[in-house]
Amino acid sequence: MCSLEKRGNVWVLTLDGEDPQHRFNPTLIDSLLSALSRLASQATPGSVLLTTGHGKFFSNGFDLPWVRAAAATSSAATDRLQSLVDSFRPVVAAILSLPMPTIAAVNGHASAAGFLLAISHDYVLMRADRGVLYMAEVDLGLPLPDYFAAVMRSKIRSPATLRDVVLGGAKVTAGEAVKMGIVESAHDSAESTVEAAMRLGEVLARRKWMGEVYAEIRKSLNPQACKVLGLSQKAIVSKI
Amino acid sequence: MCTLEKRGPLFVLTLTSEDDEQHRLNPTLLSSLLAALSQVKSQATAATALVTTAQGRFFCNGFDFSWARAAADPHVARLRLRCMSDSLRPVIAVLLSLPIPTVAAVTGHAAAAGAVLALAHDYVLMRGDRGVLYMPELDLGITLPDYFAAIMRAKVAAARDLVLAGRKVRAEEAVEMGIVRSAHDSAESTAEAAMRLGEELARKEWVGEAYAEIRRSLYPEVCDVLGLAPKSFVSKI
Numbered sequence: 415m416c417s418l419e420k421r422g423n424v425w426v427l428t429l430d431g432e433d434p435q436h437r438f439n440p441t442l443i444d445s446l447l448s449a450l451s452r453l454a455s456q457a458t459p460g461s462v463l464l465t466t467g468h469g470k471f472f473s474n475g476f477d478l479p480w481v482r483a484a485a486a487t488s489s490a491a492t493d494r495l496q497s498l499v500d501s502f503r504p505v506v507a508a509i510l511s512l513p514m515p516t517i518a519a520v521n522g523h524a525s526a527a528g529f530l531l532a533i534s535h536d537y538v539l540m541r542a543d544r545g546v547l548y549m550a551e552v553d554l555g556l557p558l559p560d561y562f563a564a565v566m567r568s569k570i571r572s573p574a575t576l577r578d579v580v581l582g583g584a585k586v587t588a589g590e591a592v593k594m595g596i597v598e599s600a601h602d603s604a605e606s607t608v609e610a611a612m613r614l615g616e617v618l619a620r621r622k623w624m625g626e627v628y629a630e631i632r633k634s635l636n637p638q639a640c641k642v643l644g645l646s647q648k649a650i651v652s653k654i
Numbered sequence: 655m656c657t658l659e660k661r662g663p664l665f666v667l668t669l670t671s672e673d674d675e676q677h678r679l680n681p682t683l684l685s686s687l688l689a690a691l692s693q694v695k696s697q698a699t700a701a702t703a704l705v706t707t708a709q710g711r712f713f714c715n716g717f718d719f720s721w722a723r724a725a726a727d728p729h730v731a732r733l734r735l736r737c738m739s740d741s742l743r744p745v746i747a748v749l750l751s752l753p754i755p756t757v758a759a760v761t762g763h764a765a766a767a768g769a770v771l772a773l774a775h776d777y778v779l780m781r782g783d784r785g786v787l788y789m790p791e792l793d794l795g796i797t798l799p800d801y802f803a804a805i806m807r808a809k810v811a812a813a814r815d816l817v818l819a820g821r822k823v824r825a826e827e828a829v830e831m832g833i834v835r836s837a838h839d840s841a842e843s844t845a846e847a848a849m850r851l852g853e854e855l856a857r858k859e860w861v862g863e864a865y866a867e868i869r870r871s872l873y874p875e876v877c878d879v880l881g882l883a884p885k886s887f888v889s890k891i
Contacts, residue, residue: 552868555861557885563871573809574832581755581776581868583858 415442418449423460423619424612425453425514430468437477438527443501450508457513459622462615465535466519466608473528475550476502499559502527506561507643509534510636513625515618519611520588520597521604526550530562533569533596536632537614540588541607542600547586549579564642568635570596624653655683658690663701663856664849665694665754669708677708679767680718684741691748698754700859703852706775707759707845713785714768717742739799742767746801747880749774750869753862755855759848760825760834761841766790769816770802773809773833776869777851781844782825782837792820804879808872809833 415431427449429436436442453463467473481494509516509531518535522545529547532538540547549566551558558566558580570576575594578584588600598614601607630648633640640647657668667690669677677683694704708714722734749756749771758775762785769787772778780787789806791798798806798817806813812831815821825837835851838844867885870877877883 552860552865553858555864557864557867558871560871563868563874567872567874572811572832574835576872577776580872581865 416445416449418452421612422616424462424464424615427453427463427465428468429466429473433477434469435471435474435523436467436528437474437480438498438502439477439480440497440501442477443498443505446505447508450505450512453514454508454512457625459624460619461514461625462619463509463512463514463516463535464519464608464611464615465516465531466604466611467521470522470544471528472518472520472522472524472545473531474523475526475528495556498527503559503561503643506530506534506565507645510565510640510643511629511633511645513629515615515623515628517611517615517618519608520545520547521607523548526554527562530565534565537611538591538597539599539601539607539611539614540591540597541602541604542588543602545588547579547591547596549583552581552583561639561642564639565636568639570594627653656686656690658693661849662853663703664852665698665702665704666849667691667694667704667706669706669714671709674718675710676712676715676763677710677768678715678718678720679738679742679771680721681737681741683718684738684745687745688741688748691745691752694754695748695752698752698862700862701856702754703856704752704754704756704775705759705845705848705852706756706771707848708761711762711784712768713758713760713762713764714771715763716766716768716790738767742770743799743801743880746770746774746805747882750873750876750880751866751882753866755852755858755860755865757848757852757855759845760785760787761844763788767802770805773805777848777855778828778834779836779838779844779848779851780825780828780834781839781841783839786822786824787816787828787833788820788822789817790820792818801876801879804873804876808876 417428419426476498481491516535517537518532520532520540524532525548566580591597592600601610655670659666717738722731725731756775757777758772760772760780764772765788806817810816810833828834829837838847
């Protein structure tokens with residue numbers, strides 16, 4: 415599950431609930447989607463999203479135990495996995511089209527879909543004392559869903575980094591991620607990561623950007639990811 | 655010509671020098687490469703990797719222009735060039751669809767099609783004491799085949815410097831540019847490091863079908879140009 419609370423101009427979306435790894439199953443995905451659509455409808459100039467997790471994990475990706483449980487056959491498991499892949503797509507689409515700046519405060523491990531969620535934000539801050547960013551698919555023997563690959567390609571512009579992260583399954587610490595240009599800054603604890611993200615959020619909030627324009631500019635910077643996610647560009651939006 | 659041998663977990667593909675120390679790609683070498691890589695593709699299992707290397711001072715000096723020019727008729731010379739470009743395409747396509755990690759040990763000059771051949775591998779290691787990566791097309795006044803350009807766009811962040819400026823890039827610079835993973839002080843140490851990396855990657859025992867699909871998803875434009883279509887969802891969950 416997740417919770418959404420407003421602290422000043424910053425909306426804090428926290429992955430919490432019973433599963434300390436915040437794995438994405440239909441319940442968590444539904445909860446994220448409704449939080450994000452609520453946010454999109456309540457955005458005002460100066461709103462900012464800060465996403466973080468409670469505890470040691472940001473998110474450990476899709477809920478593979480749920481995929482494997484209650485699936486008598488491997489084809490039933492494949493169907494469940496596919497249903498997660500399909501239902502997570504609008505979550506990523508919602509973040510990439512959210513009419514406000516978005517910040518992920520990565521408080522711990524972010525792997526596979528959890529890594530994707532983090533990197534879908536405009537800014538990623540990460541704790542350095544523990545936790546890694548990790549695309550586990552190659553180690554799990556899973557192909558990347560099209561929108562995973564599209565978002566990774568769009569956010570990681572260095573071919574060598576893209577290879578190491580996606581095709582090499584590198585487990586990337588905050589310090590390495592800063593050097594790779596994936597993470598904005600590394601911090602020495604989960605708390606200080608969230609605090610730094612709050613400060614960044616307040617700085618961004620003061621710009622009072624028009625949400626609709628912000629979202630369109632973001633989309634124009636990530637055209638391939640938006641195409642795969644089915645997000646179209648709107649006609650010119652202007653306050654001139 | 656080239657040889658293919660199995661060394662433990664590694665397929666080692668070597669460009670050999672008996673006919674041409676520059677390993678220029680003419681129809682004979684190209685068909686020999688395609689046959690070797692097709693063999694790797696059919697024999698690849700989890701826990702294997704490919705290492706491509708070359709004998710002597712050259713990794714590969716590109717297409718065999720001397721063979722093309724040997725045709726007295728300029729029209730025939732152009733056809734020969736076209737023929738080599740068409741024959742390298744499936745070689746690159748097989749490389750990019752191999753279900754195992756691929757490592758190029760660039761043990762000397764890699765120019766034009768030779769650079770493309772090297773960069774089509776997942777990892778490129780290069781000797782630092784001599785040899786350059788060089789795309790001479792601009793200097794020669796030839797345009798790039800579509801799949802050359804696609805590979806360069808996908809693999810080289812500073813494609814302008816390499817392709818549109820004809821810069822000769824040594825190993826250290828190539829490491830800084832993110833094209834080459836590591837530079838080594840001789841051909842032998844480059845090949846050894848490539849073998850070690852290949853063994854390390856082989857030990858991951860990645861599922862070949864997923865590996866090839868993930869690679870494809872990273873380079874969609876290259877795969878489009880080469881006609882490599884995505885496969886349906888595979889999973890061992």
